[in-house]
Amino acid sequence: xxxxxxxxxxxxxxxxxxxxxxxxxxxxxxxxxxxxxxxxxxxxxxxxxxxxxxxxxxxxxxxxxxxxxxxxxxxxxxxxxxxxxxxxxxxxxxxxxxxxxxxxxxxxxxxxxxxxxxxxxxxxxxxxxxxxxxxxxxxxxxxxxxxxxxxxxxxxxxxxxxxxxxxxxxxxxxxxx
Numbered sequence: 332x333x334x335x336x337x338x339x340x341x342x343x344x345x346x347x348x349x350x351x352x353x354x355x356x357x358x359x360x361x362x363x364x365x366x367x368x369x370x371x372x373x374x375x376x377x378x379x380x381x382x383x384x385x386x387x388x389x390x391x392x393x394x395x396x397x398x399x400x401x402x403x404x405x406x407x408x409x410x411x412x413x414x415x416x417x418x419x420x421x422x423x424x425x426x427x428x429x430x431x432x433x434x435x436x437x438x439x440x441x442x443x444x445x446x447x448x449x450x451x452x453x454x455x456x457x458x459x460x461x462x463x464x465x466x467x468x469x470x471x472x473x474x475x476x477x478x479x480x481x482x483x484x485x486x487x488x489x490x491x492x493x494x495x496x497x498x499x500x501x502x503x504x505x506x507x508x
Contacts, residue, residue: 335386336396348375350404355385381462384489408504414442432495433484453483455496
C-alpha cells in the first residue's frame with residue numbers, strides 16, 4: 332500500500348514564488364524519525380495552492396508525518412533572450428496505463444547568438460485551479476536559428492491525484508531550477 336503525506340501549500344504573499352521546496356519527516360509510534368524526503372515545484376503564483384505529495388518508501392509503519400516549507404525563492408524566472416520564443420505546445424494524454432500525460436512543445440532561438448542554457452518549465456494545473464505538479468526539460472547550447480523540441484512529464488505520484496491535469500503553462504527560462 333502506498334504511504335505518504337499530502338499537503339496543500341498556498342502562496343499567501345503578494346509575490347510569485349519562483350521555487351518552493353517542502354520536506355516531510357516520517358516518524359514511528361515511538362516518535363523516532365524513520366525517514367525524511369522532499370519535493371519541490373517551480374512557480375507558485377500569489378494566491379495559488381499547490382497540492383503536494385511526498386512518498387514514504389520505508390518498511391516500518393508510519394505513525395505521523397510532519398511537513399515543513401524548507402525553502403522558497405520569490406520572484407520571476409529569468410527570461411530568455413529576445414528572439415527566443417515558444418512556437419508550439421500541447422498536452423498529450425498518457426500512452427498507456429504505465430505512462431503519464433506530458434506537454435510536448437517546440438522553442439525557437441530566433442536570436443543572433445547561441446543560448447547557453449534554456450529550460451521549459453511546465454506547471455500542471457487541476458480543474459480547481461490548484462497546481463498539481465511541475466515538470467521540465469532543458470537544453471544546453473541552442474544555436475541561433477535552431478528549434479528545440481521539449482517534453483515535460485506530469486507525474487501523478489499521489490494515489491488520489493488525477494491521471495491528467497486540466498491545464499498547464501509553459502515558461503521558457505534561462506534559470507537553472
